[in-house]
Amino acid sequence: MPKILSIIIYNMKKVGNHTSISRILLFCLAVSLTFSLPSFAQDAPAAAPAAAAPAAEAAAPAAAGDPVKGKELFNANCASCHKLDAASTGPKLRGVAEKHDKQWLYKWIHNSSEMIKSGDAAAVKLFNENNKVTMTAFPQLSEADIDNILAYTSAPAPVVENKPGPVASASGSGVSETIILGALILVLAVLIVMLVLVNRTLKRVAAANGVVVPVKEPGVSVWKAYAKNQFLVLVTAILLLLASSYYLYGWLMQVGVDQNYQPVQPIHFSHKIHAGDNGIDCKYCHSAARVSKNSGIPSLNVCMNCHKNIAEFAGDKDSVYDHSKEFYTGEIKKLYTAVGWDGATQKYTGKTAPVKWVRIHNLPDFVYFNHSQHVSVAGVECQKCHGPVETFEVMKQFSPLTMGWCVNCHRETDVKVEGNAYYTKIHDELAKKFGKQKLTAADMGATECGKCHY
């Protein structure tokens, strides 16, 4: 920064005949440069997130059990039906060791249906309390394994702390930015003052040395000179006209292009959490994309494949979320209302209220687009058109979806012909015709009007 300023000062010093306009312009440039610099400063490593205190799992380990191994076993075997602190398909398991005798539990876990058949009172009661769903038998779990699991389930529930939420941390970083900004402004102000001082000193020195600063002759003002030069006026007018039509064209071309369209949806569905954090494959939910022209908005029964068990937002402690835990859990509750799921009784009520999503990608009627052609045949990644959806907290239209955009891709993308018997003959023929091994979609005829418009 100082270097730039010194250059400016040097320039001002050497070329004394500049008009005041050029000085102003230079000054503006300097100021704009100064203010654009802080953006580079943001590359500095962000403040490390405050390390969250690890959950106090060590407390009160059950006799001879290893809660760490227990957690692994729990997640592998039990978690699909049980939760620690909430009822799921089966009852909640925290503190289960205190409710039943250990030997009883071994027997139950190894073969619960036998116990129910034999008429064990506690077993029958448990069975009846839980919608008469038979628990899968786990004969493969040794007693030591069960001990480990019980040790894990006996750990006390973590105390809910008022941890600073993601909003708080965001505001924290806001404070530091303001400080940096403030400091920069201060430095700038000091520099300006210095500039004025230096200028004054130089004038004084000049006066003392007898250097006569030539008095400006009152010439014709630049504006008047410009107005007199008709050629210049004409050129400027043409340039202005060209520039404005360029921008007008640009503006007109974006009419009806809804790139970055990001409507508010009835349920806040985070692709970031589902596809990003949890790594769910796009086509798990959008399965129709493999065989249909539509990608298919998943029906709610697809959501319930997982959300039957995931009733509340747990989150990953290493990630930062846009909203609070309660917010996300509330959105899951919206799903339950829509699909008619009663979490308490673990049953469908039959009262449904279909979700009215706002459609984001709207192709006009006169365009035929088929997902399966691109997804199944061409093997195009969903992200190629839809962008890094796995990072989107709120879904938006990533691509412009204009014809130029489509056609460009058809011109640049090679057709995936390997291992597809359909292409064998046509590829050989076209390869010979065009004299190249790799064929683009356009070579195959994918830029003809009738391929998409009918």
Added chain:
Amino acid sequence: MASNKKYWQSVEELNENSPIVETLRNNEFAEEIPVDEFLGDKEALSNSSTSRRDFLKFVGFSTAAASLAACQGPVIKSIPYVVQPEEIIPGVWDYYATTMADGFDFANILVKTREGRPIKVEANKLAGAKFSANGRVHASVLSLYDSLRLKQPLVDSKPATWTTVDAKVAKGLAEAAAGGGQVVVLTGTVASPSTEKLIAEFGAKYGANFKHVVYDAVSSSEALDAYQQVYGERALADYDFGKADVILAVGADFLGDWQGGGFDGGYAQNRIPKKTATKTYMSKHIQIESNMTLSGANADKRIPLTVTEQKYAVVKIFNIVTGSSVPVPAVNKAYEQEVIKAAEQLSKAGTRGVFVTGLDDVNAQLLAFAINQKLASEAFNPGAPRYVRKGDAKAVKQLVADMKAGAVHTLILNNVNPVYTLPNGAEFAEVLKKVKLSVSFTLRNDETAKHTTVAAAAPHYLESWGDVSVAKGYYAVTQPTIRPLFDTKQFQDALLSWSGNTTPYYDYLKAVAATAVAGKTWNQLVHDGVAVSEVAPTTATGAADFSGAAATLASAKAVNGTLELVLYTKTGLGDGQQANNPWLQEFPDPITRTSWDNYITVSKADAEALGLENWNVANGGLNGSVVTVTVNGVELKDVPVIIQPGQAKGTAGLALGYGRAEGMKAEMVVGVNAYTLYNNFNSFQNVKLTKQAGEHEFACVQLQKTLMGRGDIVKETTLADFGAKSPAEWNEMPQVSYDHQEVPAASIDLWESFDRSTGHHFNLSIDLNACTGCGACVIACHAENNVPVVGKSEIRRSRDMHWLRIDRYYSSEETFKGDVEKKDAAHGLMNSIDTFTSMEDPSENPQVVFQPVMCQHCNHAPCETVCPVAATSHGRQGQNHMAYNRCVGTRYCANNCPYKVRRFNWFLYNNNKDFDFNMNDDLGRMVLNPDVVVRSRGVMEKCSFCIQATQAVILQAKRDGRVVGKDEFNDACACSAACSSGAMVFGDVNNAEDPITRLKEDDRAYHLLDHIGTKPNVFYHVKVRNT
């Protein structure tokens, strides 16, 4: 230079004394502008709360607001299923095999559904599928979405619930059982084993007081009687015209609706000429008839006779074939020898001959059996009879008499509309009042349902379960393809509950199917839609007195001073059940090319005698005289006349099925009700025509009748020439001059041609020998491509939207060959003018040819070069693309198209109240194909070779990682898939295995207008006549 011309300001100046001229000279306006009225009253002005400034503000604001609002795109909601059914993937279609049986049309079909909506009917091509879909069957999917269907049951014409109906019927039936009178079930032909069983079970309770009367609106009663007499069963003999070398038909339009129709597939097989090293071969078809029918139009030899003469002809043929000598008067001076020759040819053909007749006379029908038995005809198959007509005219008459006598207590009607279809319909409505309880199961609140106690809303066949036995040994299942749209109940379900049976009809049906079909599980049966089982053939049981029948037939006498009227059913509307279907109303009749009407057809000679005329008017419409038709004192007024070439002198024709008024949209109420003349269920009536004042405006899509000797448009040859001469003689390639040399037109290119040897290259082959002109392709194309219906007045302006039309040409001489010779013989100016003027008129008994024409997808398309915005362009797969969104509607392309196949959207047909057809109501829109865009106003459209379907086939192959199979493209294209005669074949000429490749190399292949060098991708096969 000063001009002394006088400029006129208005015609009023002609009148010297006109006060207007004087006034205008002095004032700007002829009348005083009432300014004072609204500005004069200062007080009112000042009291007004809206000042001029306010007004301008409002205008400014609303303009700004409107333009701002216009910038905002609409928010579109997308609502997925809560629980998605397993078999439905949005965007992917499903097919369900089912069977249509509405008592008139029967067909084994596949129904294409999208997101649970049936959108198209396709032919079921599994072995055992007997009846292919005709135009009406293809259109039936639109009748499902008819907004005027009955939406809930009505009791005494007021909306009611099914509980009320059930209670009312239970009470009525109890009364009847307690001795109140007869319980009668009146149905159309059901042909359903389960329903027949059910009706019998229902009636058992009432003993002798119960009757099941079967009533066909268009009767085949006499033919059924004849079959019953000889074979002991109420059914119709079946015929396979593919096994006949000589077909002699008397008054039987077997390519139309004769005895249930569906004979065209077999017929066409043998009409395609085959050439082997030793002989050339095709069947010979001789048609004797009064009206010009599809069968007559396709015949090699057509003999126009009156009905009485036809009866003589049948006896004559019987005499010649069986060697009898029943005395019979001479048939007709002009055609006597022709009839004898035809009979001799039939006799000579022996087992390879077949005789059919459509005369509504039991004696004629008996003689048909005698003749075929004598010939031992292979095509005649009485052993496995058809069950598609079972109506009993006598029983219906008895029922009306019983009702009149007050003997009927309860009448349950299913799928019949006797008030409309009976000649004495008004009387039926009257005697219906004497019936205590009448229930009509009906799709719409029709003429009969208006008069019954209960109008029971019935589901469409696409919403119902059912079974059909169309012929002996054939069993087919009807399955629902959509949930019932309205609060409807099936006749069978209601009958079950009224007979105290709690089994749902579905279970009942399953049990019946299990006994009817061996070796197929229920699931397999529903999947296939059809099952065929081996059953012992029916054999002749009763002996009939054929000579006696012949003698009775020969004693028929023509009534002097009358014309002989032959009532017939049109290819479009049939018996009129689907009269509210706009696709069928707009379908141009294959023979007269007239839509939206029925009319009386008369011969030119009779027309001249009666002073009847047809003429063309300035806007391109056809007008005609109007007559009053009188039969037995019954008058039918305002019947328009069409002069029909080929109509036998002394006869007239009139189509049934029109003139319905109840439960119909106003636009569909067209034509006259000919059922009022259908006395004794006989299609033959003696009739008097009286010319009325006034004229009728037809919606005719083809005004030119003849080919004017242009033998290069429809190329024709005889079987003899086809066999003996080289193709160059009868399928001549036109020559053009190039560098002062005569060269074949196809060898010249104005442009560099694309290389089409790679990938797919689509071609469509149309065999003029196999095409019967039935028009199933026209309707199938309509359904597949969302073609709009434009209505009668627009059709009159030649603004029809059909992507595919079937041109019909008559010969001006006796034959088309004669036309060509006459044209070639024309010389000099005066002679040429005379010749060509006379050639505009068709012959009295012309030859007829059908030529389906759609976009020819020219490789050098004249339309493409003239489009100013490049909206139409060529694809390398041979298709001529049309980008609707690019089209600006200059119509230059349509102008430049030599085949006149481009259609312009003059209006926004899908959102314009003036076109109140299916595209303008929410229900009717459900039939639209989601893969094809609905075009908007101001754009051109045309046949696309069903590019959406060919692309889907290619995509499926790509996804499966295989090459496209040989018939896949043919079954994808709507017209070729719908063609049951095999006349249209679509495919990829770059695939050596595809049948199209062989057809393209055939000697008979030629292009339309080859000499203009458009190089079309549609080619035709020279028509060969077996003369």
